[in-house]
Amino acid sequence: MNFIKNNLTIYALAALCLSPFSSFAQKPSDTFPKEISLVVKEKISSQLPWSQRMLLSEMKRFPEAWMLDYNKNPKWSYPTAIVLEGAERIYEKTGDKKYYNYITKFGDTMVKEDGSIVSYDLSKYNLDMLNCGNVLLYLYQKEKKEKYLKALQTLRSQIDGQPRTSEGGFWHKKIYPHQMWLDGLYMGEPFYAHYTQYFSKGTDTEKAYNDIINQFDVIQKHLIDKKTGLLYHAWDESREQAWANKETGLSPNFWSRAMGWYGMAIVDVLDYLPQNHPGRIKLLSYLQSYCDAIIKVQDKETGLWYQVLDKGGEKENYLEATGSSMFVYTMIKSVNKGYLSKSYKSYAKKGYKGILKNLITVDKNGIVNLNKCCAVAGLGGNPYRSGSYEYYVNEEIRSNDPKGTGPFILACLEFEK
Template sequence: MNFISHPIKLLAFAALGSGIFLSCAQSKLASQAKTETTGQPSGKVVPANLKWSERMMLSEMYRFPEAWMLDFSKSPKWTYPTAIVLDGAELLYAKTGKKEYYQYISDFGDKLVKLDGTILTYELEKYNIDLLNSGNVLLYLYEKEKKEKYLKALQTLRRQIDGQPRTQEGSFWHKKIYPYQVWLDGLYMGMPFYTHYTSDFSKGAEATKAYDDIVFQFDSVQKNLRDKKTGLLYHAWDESRTEAWADKQTGLSPNFWGRSMGWYGMAMVDVLDYLPQNHPGRARLISYLRSYADAIIKVQDKNNGLWYQVLDQPLEKGNYTEATASAMFVYTMIKSVNKGYLPKSYKTYAQKGYDGIIKNLITVDPNGVVNLNKCCAVAGLGGKPYRDGSYEYYVNEEIRSNDAKGTGPFILASLEFEKHQYKRQGIQEKN
């Protein structure tokens, strides 16, 4: 495999050597993007007449010429944010047929999974539920390419689910190093993969048991992490009540963090893609989605349509409208409307949020490259240095642009808004 025939890989090589993403791969991407639908050159890396989904996807590919770079990684690493952007690439390939989107996904699989099925940098024994999310990419690639190495890697990830430590009532711990802790983040990291894998590979009683287990994870979270007064869910719950961040009576963390709620909403709406129509848990999940949507609408900024880093304290010093949570909420609501899980009236709130993102959080460079700004880089609980879950902690975490945890949901939300446009053009939808 030579660099000349794979210009994206050449750019990755140049980036690792120089620390900046400049090489002939970007030149190739720019030349591909210069031809608009009219066939006329646009003079830009990313043409402005494309839909927002493609504009952001091409911008991400320009910034991060290989998909493993999407998490700002300096070398190939198995992380969870990459998969969110690649979900968008899968859908864009299905809609447009543009092979560069598929190649971007395929190159990720080739790079991260060895011939024997070993996943680079992945360690099963850590039982980190975050690391299941990129399994969604391998499910897609195995369906398309049937490579044995992907099947072996998928079976390894599925074994993690079998061994993942659980609370006494059966909820998955977020990580082995965080005993007895359930984080909202984990529902997104693990459950869509678990459901999709079950749909593809399990049958009969084995499948029923798995689907029941998946729905239980949401039942447990609703019981233990949901605030009855506001309908919002706390970031995490410590069954043992031993963590410094955990309330000694309830075990709950102190605040409603925007992105943790965003993860939870995306988890529900994506799990429903693969949960059988006749499963008794579907109705409960849809009821949870309705309750969830009602709660986030109440804390949506009435003026700009966005959501705050700490959801229920918009006027407190240091709080800000945050991009990743806003994109996740918009995606969850518009997809729920399109799928019929929420009434059409909820589209108004999704549209207001989407318009708010474009007006307030999106900037476009002179070359057409699109940026998503005001993304919280990372937030968690515990660890070293210790993260106490306080208001001050959340609002003082690093803020950056073009984090995949925001650009990915923005692409997915854009695709949901664009569905009717594609249908008018006669392009078949992917379910």
């Protein structure tokens, strides 16, 4: 068992735990190596709720939470936070310490005693880096460790220095000047709102909440398609990018996960925005419009959503797991919170059943797999990503991407209430 102490060996084993029975697995294998049985020794019971079955599967695949997203070395990586949010809620529900230990070990590994964060570089002003701050907010409230407070203050300082558009919208990253991406709303605003609720006082609080609402206002003003109600992946205020429309600055397509991020951003920010804040009315109206738009492009047969939302019948487009999980989570949480009428539950339920029927496989050890996940997609960069239809449908597809398993766990928890 000494090999388990070696992180690289653990990672190699974890990466092999994709179901051999999944027709969607990136590199399916007919047999497990002998040592795999040591990692998946205990079978995951089918009697457990789906939320726990998926989280336990993730913990088997990735014994250290920093390994989520298939990282080979400790990395401050936004997808980890989504799975750990599910772990937080499952721990609060069950009291089972193994879930808490999975979270706290991540914090201890990633934050040094001086409060510095492994692999984090403030100078890059990358909104993606804020999302894991939610894990530290949870751990700080539980443990009150000084190193978490220092790390949180560093992350909060990034918001103060984040480059902005002329209307105050955050650039997605410093290396993507003048650009707002839907992804960034989820990466930045729930953490910003959560931090503000817990730490801020007086006029600073009001200023911060107004700033958060403004991020959504700028997105709604520039990225929404008035004909369909869908939102484009990104907007370049300067119109300089090759992917940007020279008149509008918009990217050319409606990417499923980009819209998924946006919906989750709205419902999660509402958790922290005061009931009497006037911005709530705006966010609720944006949420209603958003859900009405995604319902129109929901696949009638399966209840799922396509990688490129409005081009379901076109060649190589496919029913994608991460966006579908995010849409289901956004809608069922909205119904449970009273943000939407109960009539929306039927659409969420249809999507949930579609995921279970079409995208979930379970192997002989009880390991649950979520298949047909788009691994990554973006715009610009090197090699250059054009945002074309062909670009989105040809990006890597893999199983058990945390950008899908995390929202799936959260959606399951909402259905299990």
